[in-house]
Amino acid sequence: MYLYLPVALTSINIIIPIGLGLAVGLLSGLFGVGGGFLMTPLLIMFGIPSTVAAATDSNQIVAASTSGTYAHWRVGNVDFKMGLYLLIGGFAGGLLGVQAIKVLKATGNADFAIKMTYVLLLGTVGTYMFFESLSSMRKKKVEEEARPEKESGFAKLLARLPLQTHFAKSGVTHSLLLPVIFGGFVGVLGAIMGVGGGFLMVPIMVYILRMPMHVVVGTSLFQILFNCIEVTFLQAYTNHSVDFVLAVLLLLGSTVGAQVGAVFGRKLKGEQLKVILAGIVLAVTVKIIFDLTLSPSLLLAQAGGH
Amino acid sequence: MNAITKLFVALAAVSYLVLIAGPASAGLTAKANHDHIKIDFFYHGSTVSVSGVSDAGTDLIIKIASPEGHETLKEKGKVGGFLWMNVATLKLENVPNLYSIHSTKKIEEILDPQEMDKYVIGYPALGRHAEMSPIKDEADKARWFSEFIKYKENSKLYATSSGKIDLKKGEAGTQPYYILTEWPYQAPPGDYLVTVYAVKDGKVIEQAESKVLVEQVGIVDTLSNMAKKNGALYGFISIISALGAGFGVGLIFRKGGGAH
Numbered sequence A: 001m002y003l004y005l006p007v008a009l010t011s012i013n014i015i016i017p018i019g020l021g022l023a024v025g026l027l028s029g030l031f032g033v034g035g036g037f038l039m040t041p042l043l044i045m046f047g048i049p050s051t052v053a054a055a056t057d058s059n060q061i062v063a064a065s066t067s068g069t070y071a072h073w074r075v076g077n078v079d080f081k082m083g084l085y086l087l088i089g090g091f092a093g094g095l096l097g098v099q100a101i102k103v104l105k106a107t108g109n110a111d112f113a114i115k116m117t118y119v120l121l122l123g124t125v126g127t128y129m130f131f132e133s134l135s136s137m138r139k140k141k142v143e144e145e146a147r148p149e150k151e152s153g154f155a156k157l158l159a160r161l162p163l164q165t166h167f168a169k170s171g172v173t174h175s176l177l178l179p180v181i182f183g184g185f186v187g188v189l190g191a192i193m194g195v196g197g198g199f200l201m202v203p204i205m206v207y208i209l210r211m212p213m214h215v216v217v218g219t220s221l222f223q224i225l226f227n228c229i230e231v232t233f234l235q236a237y238t239n240h241s242v243d244f245v246l247a248v249l250l251l252l253g254s255t256v257g258a259q260v261g262a263v264f265g266r267k268l269k270g271e272q273l274k275v276i277l278a279g280i281v282l283a284v285t286v287k288i289i290f291d292l293t294l295s296p297s298l299l300l301a302q303a304g305g306h
Numbered sequence B: 001m002n003a004i005t006k007l008f009v010a011l012a013a014v015s016y017l018v019l020i021a022g023p024a025s026a027g028l029t030a031k032a033n034h035d036h037i038k039i040d041f042f043y044h045g046s047t048v049s050v051s052g053v054s055d056a057g058t059d060l061i062i063k064i065a066s067p068e069g070h071e072t073l074k075e076k077g078k079v080g081g082f083l084w085m086n087v088a089t090l091k092l093e094n095v096p097n098l099y100s101i102h103s104t105k106k107i108e109e110i111l112d113p114q115e116m117d118k119y120v121i122g123y124p125a126l127g128r129h130a131e132m133s134p135i136k137d138e139a140d141k142a143r144w145f146s147e148f149i150k151y152k153e154n155s156k157l158y159a160t161s162s163g164k165i166d167l168k169k170g171e172a173g174t175q176p177y178y179i180l181t182e183w184p185y186q187a188p189p190g191d192y193l194v195t196v197y198a199v200k201d202g203k204v205i206e207q208a209e210s211k212v213l214v215e216q217v218g219i220v221d222t223l224s225n226m227a228k229k230n231g232a233l234y235g236f237i238s239i240i241s242a243l244g245a246g247f248g249v250g251l252i253f254r255k256g257g258g259a260h
Helices: A015-031 A036-045 A051-074 A080-107 A109-145 A153-159 A176-194 A196-207 A213-239 A242-265 A270-293 B001-019 B113-119 B121-130 B138-154 B219-230 B231-257
Strands: A001-004 A011-015 A164-167 A172-175 A301-303 B031-033 B036-039 B046-055 B059-065 B068-079 B083-096 B097-103 B131-133 B158-162 B176-185 B189-200 B203-216
Touching: A001 A242, A015 A036, A015 A051, A015 A213, A015 A242, A015 A270, A036 A051, A036 B158, A051 A213, A051 A242, A051 B231, A080 A176, A109 A196, A109 A270, A109 B083, A172 A176, A176 A196, A176 B121, A196 A213, A196 A270, A213 A242, A213 A270, A213 B231, A242 B031, A242 B219, A242 B231, A270 B083, A301 B138, B031 B203, B046 B059, B046 B189, B046 B203, B059 B176, B068 B138, B083 B138, B097 B176, B113 B121, B113 B189, B113 B203, B121 B138, B131 B138, B203 B219, B219 B231
Parallel strands: B036 B203, B097 B158
Antiparallel strands: A001 A011, A164 A172, A301 B068, B031 B046, B046 B176, B059 B097, B059 B189, B068 B083, B083 B131, B189 B203
């Protein structure tokens, strides 16, 4: 059955957005990512204008991450305190990022620099995560949890920062500055690259903040929820690019997908989740590289959007 | 008013009457049926048929177009020899958003090039009519204009066909014609002009016009108006609905989930 989308000004078979929502919602509930990296280009492929695709996706993520946060909160996997500091940093970073784009655009050829940074970042993070989680899976088999945590120089440096506080849910002690700074870093990158940044936030929480994987997923979703509320409102208010009908179709799938993902995720170990996520991050990197190197069928595209 | 003026007025009145009534034997007429397309919730494109009567022995060209406007598009190009990226912004002026040309025979076979340019009939004529920037030279313009056509045809907004107009033999040297065209759902609301050209010996000898109006109605109209005119409320409702849906589905799953 086809429905007409009043803001996108196009017609779509409802099976497409519901199916896409289901798949992306599943990823969201499993790994704590928003899934914009996947959803936005797919919507564009199905004829949705790029600005509408990005804005409507953020509206849909509000629903999926509410559903996912709720599912993870029920089993005690959301660290609200950590989430709050990440949000503060993320908000400031977002504002900074918007200014940074202006500067970058003025220098020209920014597109190239941004895309390259993104590919390198994703590739590095994906590769590191993949091998780290594989090796820790092997270690666990041999040593059976008897892992003496080695204090690296970096960890010692972090421990010396001021304003140390204990995050009970995650069972870690850090300086307050840490989540604010890294939240800010992801916020800047997110604004510049036009992505939510879940792919960077999750590894940062796992490897730098040393939070348990299951709490990472819940906390990341909590953080994404508030980010996307802000983005949805700004897009609707300034660009008029949120398509309500499309968002409803997407969220019909994604809210259910997020619940299924959360239930499924509980059955997997932290290392298994990390390996699969690393695999997806690497696949996305490869996909971007293909997009950049294969000759496009059309040399012209709509202006606006990412 | 002197006698000569009176005579002119009378002549003008008579010729006007003759014009609107048309000569009994000949005269081109055009009518687009289904000329008021309503975009409702279940809209998935439509069809528009154009029919009328022309003089026997004339060829016909039917042009359906939106008013001319401008388009801004991103150009993709190679960076560093192998990476495809958006490298520039292409601006086009005097191009319609929707443009479709249907003719009884191939346009080049029935119409002189000057006439094509005069009435902007066919892609080459549209290309000469359009203003584009930035372009280096004629070859560059031709290359990007053909990319523009590809882009438009891909979204079904530009189309051409020949030999699909159905011609019949009418009474007294007339020739009824009929064509059924697909109306793409990608065409936004607005006024569209249907122009039928009667062609003989390479020249346009007569033309007739009809209109197609595309309009949003019902929920589609309400939502699109609200998105444009009341962005804050629209954004608020979108967010609340998403929060409600996410929370609602969470509750359903808790009840169905059992002993967690």
